[in-house]
Amino acid sequence: MFSRRRRQSPDATSPLLSVVVPAYDVEDYLADCLRSILRQSHAALEVVVVDDGSTDATGQIADRFAAEDPRVRVVHQANSGLGAARNEGVRRSTGTYLAFADSDDLLVEGAYAAMVGALERTGSDLSIGAVERLRDGERFMTPLMRENHQRPRLGVGIEEAPLVLADVFAWNKVFRRSFWDAADLSFPEDVRYEDQPAMTRALIAADAIDVLSEPVYLWRVRSDGSSISQQRDDVRDLSDRLLTKRWSTETVRAGTGGPTQEVWFGRVLPIDMWEYFRAVPGCSDEYWELLRAGTTEFWNPATVPFEQTTLPLRQRLMGWLVCQGRRSDLAVMIDFIDRHPGGLPRRRAGDREVVEHPFAEEPGLPAELLTP
Template sequence: MKISIIIPVYNVEKYITNCLSNILNQTYKKIEIIVVDDGSTDESAILCDKFEKEYQNIKVVHQENKGLSGARNTGLKYVTGEYFFFLDADDWIDKDYVRQCVSFLNKDKPDILVTSFKKEYKDKTVGVTLNVKPKKRINIKNGRSFFLRRLIGEYGKELKHPGKIEDYNPAWGKFYKSRVFRQQKFLDNRKYRSEDLLFNIDAFYKAKSYEYLNTVYYHYNKQNEGSIVSSHDPVLFKQFNKLYGWIDHFITEKDLPELYKKSLNNRIILNLITISINECMLTPDKFKDNKEKFINILNDDLYKKAFSKFSYTELPLSYKIFFKLCEYKRVYLLRTMVKIAMSRREEIKR
C-alpha cells in the first residue's frame, strides 16, 4: 500500500530538513512525499529542491503564495497513494508511525484512520487522546453521532473539558482514503477560521467508516508560535462568523438532528476563548483603543442569541466565571483573567 504525504511549506527553513529526514527515516518505505512550496521567501525552496534531487519519492511543487488551504489543495492534485495524510513542516511523527498505521489500514480499509497526538512545548510534552476506545471501528451511523457531531461542538458532559474543543479539528494526524477524499478541497483559510474543521466536517459526513489508533503519535510543534501580541488578527470575528454560517448551513442542508445545532451554539460560546485572547493580549494602549471594538463584538446578536441557549451547568468554575464576564461585557476583568491564564501557560511552556 502506497501512502501519500502532503507537506505545505512556507518560510520554514529552520524545520524542513528535520521534517523530511523524519519521513525518510520511517520504518515503512512505500511513501510518496509531496512538498508544496507556497511562495517561500527564505531558503525553504532551495532545501526542498535538494531533497528532491537526492530522493526519487519526493516531489516538490512551487507556486505563488495561496495560503495553507491553497498549498494543501495543490498537494491533493498529485496524490497517487491509496491513502494520504497531511504533515505540517515544523511537526514530526513517530519513527514507526506510518508502518503501524498501514498495518491497521490493511485490515479493514476504513475511509479515515484517526491517530492520537502530542503537543510539544519547549520543556514539556502534553499527550492528547480522544474520547474514543482504542482500535475501535466506527461505522457511518455511530460515526455521525459521535465524531461528526463532536467536530461541530461540545455538548453535555463534554463541556467539563472546554479546552479540548479543538482537539478533533486538525487535518493532520488522520489518514484519508484517496478515492473518497482526493477531490475534496479546503476552503480559503484567509476567509474562514479553522479550515481544517470545515474539511473534516465534510469528510466525516462522507465517511462510511473510521477507526482510531492510539499506539503511535503525531507530534504537534507548539514551540513555533509567534508572539500573541504581534499576531493580533483584526478580522478574527468575521472569520468566525463565516465559519458558523457555513456549519449552520451544512446542518440544515444535511437535515442533521437538533443536537447538532445545540453543539454549534456551544462552539460559538467556547470560541470566545480565542476571541478574548486575540482582543485582550494587546499592549495597554492598543487595548484601550480597541476596547469599544471588543465590547461591540461581545454585544453582537450572535452572542446574545447563543448565550440565551447556553447552559453553564457542566463547566468548571473558572470557565463559568470567564463566560459570565463575556456575557456581561466586563472587558477589563476579562483582560485581567486572560493575562493571568496566558502567563500560567507560558510558565508551563518554560
C-alpha cells in the same frame, strides 16, 4: 463495528500513501519534518512538498530532499496561503491514501503504518491518531485529545462518536483517496482555520472512521509565537475564526441529529473562544462588536447558552459576560481570574459548594455560574 462498505485498495500489500506538506518560510523546521516522514516504517510514500512562495531557503531545502530521495516531489508556486497550497498538493498526489503534514511539525515513528494498517483491515474512510504538543522539547497531550483517543474505536460513525468533531486537524489523519474525491473535499482558501470546515465535512461524510489510541503526530508550539495559530488579537483572525465556525456549524446542522448537535454546541464549538475573550481588554471597538455578535450567534437559548456549555467555569463566565455585552465587566473578570491562577476561590453555601467571583452575588446570575 466495522465499515458498512468494504473498500479494497489496488494493492493491499503495499498501498501508496501521498503526504502533502505545504511549506512557507520554514527553513528552520522543514528538514526535520521531512526526515520524520521519510523514515516512517510505511515506506511506500509519495511526499509532495508545496513551496508556497517562500522568501527564505525553504524551497532550496525541499529541492535538496527531492534530489536525494525519489519519493519527494516539490511544487513551487506564488504565495497563495495554506488552504490553496494543500489543495494544489492534493491535485498533484497519486496515492491510494492521502495525508497532510505541516512543515514545522513531526511524525511519530510508525504513525503511517498504524493509520494505513487500520484502513487496510477495516475498509474505513479515514483513520485518526492522537496528537501530542511539542514545546521546547517537552511532549504533552491535551485532556480533550486524551479523552477522544483513550481507547481504539474502529469503523464508527460520527453519531456514535460525536466528540471526534473536536479533532479538526488535517495532519493526524489518513484518508482513503477515493473517499476524499467522492465527498468532494477541499480546503477553503484565503482564510485562516481552514482545517475546521474541511475536517468537519470529512468526519460527517465518512461512513466509518478508525480512531486509534496511539500518538501519531507532534504539533510544535513555536516559542517565538510566530505561528498563525498563536495570533488571536486582531480583527482578521477573529473574523476568520467565526467564518469557519459558521461553515462548520452549517455542515453539522445539515448532516447530524440532535444529540450530536448538542455535543457540537456544548463541547466542540466553544473550545477556543476563551482566547478571544482574553483579548478584549485593550481591543478595538470593531473587535468587541464582532466578538459579541459571533458569540451570541452561536450560543443562545435556541442552541446552548454559553453558561451551559461544558467549558471550565472561568471560560463560561467570560462567555456569558460577552453575550451580555458587558465589556468592562469582562475586563474585571479577567483580572480576577489572573489573580487566582490556581482556580477560583470556593466556599460552602448551606449543603453545597459555590465559587466566588466579582459577580457571584448578582441577582439573576445563572446557577451554572456559581457551581464549580
